Amino acid sequence: MSATPATPAIPAGLPRYLTLIRKESRITQAQADQLSSLVRSLNMARRGEGERITDNTLIRVAIGLLLERAEELQGTTEAELFHSMGLDPME
Numbered sequence: 001m002s003a004t005p006a007t008p009a010i011p012a013g014l015p016r017y018l019t020l021i022r023k024e025s026r027i028t029q030a031q032a033d034q035l036s037s038l039v040r041s042l043n044m045a046r047r048g049e050g051e052r053i054t055d056n057t058l059i060r061v062a063i064g065l066l067l068e069r070a071e072e073l074q075g076t077t078e079a080e081l082f083h084s085m086g087l088d089p090m091e
Helices: 029-046 055-068 078-084
Strands: none
Touching: 029 055
């Protein structure tokens, strides 16, 4: 897959989240719980350094990973798509 284009510079004084487009997604309760737990864990581990990690941060990382491995996606159902990536479907 080709290299990801560089992120454009954020205008001075404008928070990064205001430069991003809003996109909604429906996720399972288990996914929401695990995502929140991971966010809490990562934020505790950073001990105030770096950027605050949010659900959206991890969702963007997951999308980046999915797009990087897009050639592996195969299937006509969500379960088949999960399996093609070597994952068990979320219930």
